[in-house]
Amino acid sequence: MSDRVAICGMGLLGGFGAGRNAACRALGTGGGPNGAVDLGNMEGAASLPAYIADTTLLEQYLNKRLLRRVNRYSKMALLGACLALEDAGCGIPVASDRVGVIIASGYGALSTTFEFLDSMINDGDALASPLLFSNSVHSSAASHLSILLQISGPCLTISQFELSGVAALMTAYDWLADGAADAVLVGAVEEVNSVMSYCYDRFGESTATGTMGEGACFLLLRRETDAVNAQACLERVACPEGSQLKREPGATLVVGDDGQPCCADYYRSLDPGISFASRYGSLPSGQIFDVAFSVLAQQMGIISGRVQSIKADKEGKWGEILIAPRTAPARETQFMDESHV
Amino acid sequence: MEHWPRKKEPVPVTGCGCLCAAGKTLSETMDSLYAGRRGNISFEQVVSTHPIKYPLFALPPEFAPAGYSDAPECERCGRLAIAAATEAVLDAGFAPDALKGRRVGVCIGTTVGSAMNNEGFYREFRLEMRPDVEPIRSFLQANPAAMVARAFSLSGPCMTVVNACSSGTVAIGEAADWIRTGRCDLAIAGGADMLCRVVYNGFISLKITDEAPCRPFDQDRRGLNLGEGAGVVLLESTASAGARNAVPRARLCGYGNACDAYHPSAPHPQAAGLARAFDRALAQAGIQDRDLAFINAHGTGTPENDAAEGHLFSTRFSGIPFSSTKGYTGHTLGAAGGIEAAITIACLEAGQIPGNAGLRTPDPAWEAAPVAQTTAIRGCHAISDSAAFGGNNGAILFERGNP
Numbered sequence: 001m002s003d004r005v006a007i008c009g010m011g012l013l014g015g016f017g018a019g020r021n022a023a024c025r026a027l028g029t030g031g032g033p034n035g036a037v038d039l040g041n042m043e044g045a046a047s048l049p050a051y052i053a054d055t056t057l058l059e060q061y062l063n064k065r066l067l068r069r070v071n072r073y074s075k076m077a078l079l080g081a082c083l084a085l086e087d088a089g090c091g092i093p094v095a096s097d098r099v100g101v102i103i104a105s106g107y108g109a110l111s112t113t114f115e116f117l118d119s120m121i122n123d124g125d126a127l128a129s130p131l132l133f134s135n136s137v138h139s140s141a142a143s144h145l146s147i148l149l150q151i152s153g154p155c156l157t158i159s160q161f162e163l164s165g166v167a168a169l170m171t172a173y174d175w176l177a178d179g180a181a182d183a184v185l186v187g188a189v190e191e192v193n194s195v196m197s198y199c200y201d202r203f204g205e206s207t208a209t210g211t212m213g214e215g216a217c218f219l220l221l222r223r224e225t226d227a228v229n230a231q232a233c234l235e236r237v238a239c240p241e242g243s244q245l246k247r248e249p250g251a252t253l254v255v256g257d258d259g260q261p262c263c264a265d266y267y268r269s270l271d272p273g274i275s276f277a278s279r280y281g282s283l284p285s286g287q288i289f290d291v292a293f294s295v296l297a298q299q300m301g302i303i304s305g306r307v308q309s310i311k312a313d314k315e316g317k318w319g320e321i322l323i324a325p326r327t328a329p330a331r332e333t334q335f336m337d338e339s340h341v
Numbered sequence: 342m343e344h345w346p347r348k349k350e351p352v353p354v355t356g357c358g359c360l361c362a363a364g365k366t367l368s369e370t371m372d373s374l375y376a377g378r379r380g381n382i383s384f385e386q387v388v389s390t391h392p393i394k395y396p397l398f399a400l401p402p403e404f405a406p407a408g409y410s411d412a413p414e415c416e417r418c419g420r421l422a423i424a425a426a427t428e429a430v431l432d433a434g435f436a437p438d439a440l441k442g443r444r445v446g447v448c449i450g451t452t453v454g455s456a457m458n459n460e461g462f463y464r465e466f467r468l469e470m471r472p473d474v475e476p477i478r479s480f481l482q483a484n485p486a487a488m489v490a491r492a493f494s495l496s497g498p499c500m501t502v503v504n505a506c507s508s509g510t511v512a513i514g515e516a517a518d519w520i521r522t523g524r525c526d527l528a529i530a531g532g533a534d535m536l537c538r539v540v541y542n543g544f545i546s547l548k549i550t551d552e553a554p555c556r557p558f559d560q561d562r563r564g565l566n567l568g569e570g571a572g573v574v575l576l577e578s579t580a581s582a583g584a585r586n587a588v589p590r591a592r593l594c595g596y597g598n599a600c601d602a603y604h605p606s607a608p609h610p611q612a613a614g615l616a617r618a619f620d621r622a623l624a625q626a627g628i629q630d631r632d633l634a635f636i637n638a639h640g641t642g643t644p645e646n647d648a649a650e651g652h653l654f655s656t657r658f659s660g661i662p663f664s665s666t667k668g669y670t671g672h673t674l675g676a677a678g679g680i681e682a683a684i685t686i687a688c689l690e691a692g693q694i695p696g697n698a699g700l701r702t703p704d705p706a707w708e709a710a711p712v713a714q715t716t717a718i719r720g721c722h723a724i725s726d727s728a729a730f731g732g733n734n735g736a737i738l739f740e741r742g743n744p
């Protein structure tokens with residue numbers, strides 16, 4: 001088996017809009033924040049600019065009635081996943097136990113977490129909301145994906161701040177390599193709210209910060225040997241030890257520099273690279289957005305050849321993803337349940 | 342090439358550690374379990390205005406790691422993980438600083454440890470008091486896997502799994518794959534979670550919390566009791582363990598992860614996803630259902646969870662002894678899979694499993710019933726399983742170190 005993993009579909013939403021065309025437009029224009037988030041009605045405070053996602057499009061894929069109890073964090077994930085499946089030419093729902101789900105999120109369902117606290121504070125401990133509680137866990141988005149898209153293979157949610165994205169892709173790579181799944185939906189999901197806006201504002205008192213971003217970015221990954229219409233391939237996904245980046249000859253360097261001061265020194269120490277963060281904003285699991293924007297840039301001819309994507313965390317650790325442009329299609333395989341084998 | 346679940350190379354477990362309400366170490370925990378002694382139960386550990394005080398399996402102060410009670414609340418999960426990891430590392434024959442410079446990964450499951458739910462900060466925020474953001478800075482430093490990596494000066498792969506209650510089991514399974522694929526030579530893997538009032542109120546709101554000490558698999562069970570603690574195993578490549586003549590306590594032979602795709606907060610009634618997780622773990626180990634010496638059940642004591650597991654054990658694993666240890670430890674959420682992995686290994690070594698605490702009348706709805714007393718087992722393989730909110734299921738299969 002080739003040890004490469006094919007990207008067969010991509011689904012993105014964020015401040016740039018939702019879907020491939022919106023992301024391509026942002027690549028062309030350079031992007032920028034499309035909204036603002038208030039700071040929680042603090043005296044004298046107003047709001048901070050932010051990249052805000054719109055999930056309205058989700059109702060084109062899933063019945064509105066099914067979404068009644070789904071929070072915004074999970075709606076972003078669902079829309080990203082549906083867009084990726086559609087982009088790959090897959091049906092919705094998936095209905096397979098040979099498909100896995102991996103979600104990367106630095107902060108999880110932030111708004112629901114605080115809404116649950118609101119329910120405790122406003123109504124008393126004894127009247128805290130069970131619906132908000134069960135939707136506040138980080139894994140709620142993966143659960144809704146599994147249930148509403150009928151995906152019953154392996155499932156994982158990872159929260160490792162800036163290294164969440166590379167950890168998710170590394171795991172997907174391994175699942176495909178050892179046959180734990182035939183396809184994996186890997187996605188980044190982040191949400192902004194007024195608490196985060198306040199924190200950004202306070203952190204920004206001492207040093208410049210990035211511009212908050214939210215949204216979701218999903219990739220449908222398959223083994224290269226099983227993939228039709230592969231859009232690109234992941235050749236390497238790793239968290240190398242040591243601080244020294246080994247530059248890949250001929251590859252364009254894409255850095256996850258989203259304005260966070262904790263990682264700025266590391267990025268400055270590298271060769272000049274491209275950052276796509278002005279399209280999606282500052283968000284911890286942004287490396288998956290970088291992968292998708294890199295593939296789009298390859299397809300649009302903005303980048304030729306391979307991309308070496310780097311994302312660092314505040315402790316000096318970093319993740320590396322090597323992305324090769326599309327390759328010739330191989331044979332098609334359908335998702336099959338284990339019981340059919 | 343065949344991609345369906347297949348036999349995989351076993352991964353040696355050369356060290357184990359755990360702390361929970363039943364014991365400060367794995368050895369103390371096993372003493373409590375075999376004696377039929379429930380862990381420390383507190384009704385005061387968490388402050389809540391709820392009219393009923395629910396029992397909690399809390400760490401007694403003397404069990405807590407040094408500096409634990411003075412640490413910011415968001416750091417406590419990480420500190421519990423470090424304590425269990427230290428026991429596992431020492432158990433494996435390493436000095437605490439001996440892992441530095443080696444290729445060591447960290448994979449820790451948690452629930453509370455990754456939640457930005459600092460209530461004090463948020464109350465001040467709501468009151469427009471411009472709260473100090475130091476609790477948020479602390480939270481950003483308190484990722485449990487990162488804390489463990491820092492404590493042991495490790496630079497290998499690092500991942501915090503937040504699959505809710507299956508997190509610890511899944512973390513161990515994923516870390517084993519890191520060893521097999523050569524991403525690292527050793528991995529500190531398990532789970533850690535702590536008691537806090539947000540989660541306490543949350544579980545009460547779901548109406549799945551028992552007002553009495555929990556009674557897994559009993560016909561009168563009313564729900565779970567929360568607990569806290571951490572459980573960690575040290576996974577090591579065969580080459581690394583062989584090079585230092587380390588004798589494995591066990592080998593991780595199989596891991597399964599599968600979803601119910603059924604309901605956001607209730608398990609599939611026939612345990613469809615859990616059964617597939619078992620299938621995958623057994624296939625990786627290359628053994629049959631009948632080869633299992635016992636099953637360490639998730640067994641939370643909630644009506645739905647135990648019904649799903651009871652159905653599976655009756656219809657598929659009839660005659661295989663099983664028990665839940667949550668009657669001793671409480672449900673430690675993301676830590677449960679780590680603690681129960683360590684307990685499973687200790688049971689394989691001892692050749693006996695503890696009685697299912699809280700069991701008075703086995704639920705007649707199923708043919709299978711957990712063991713009521715400490716029971717000898719035959720065989721050298723066992724599964725520990727976990728199930729989570731949203732229908733994620735994990736199962737890890739161990740073989741005794743000296744089969």
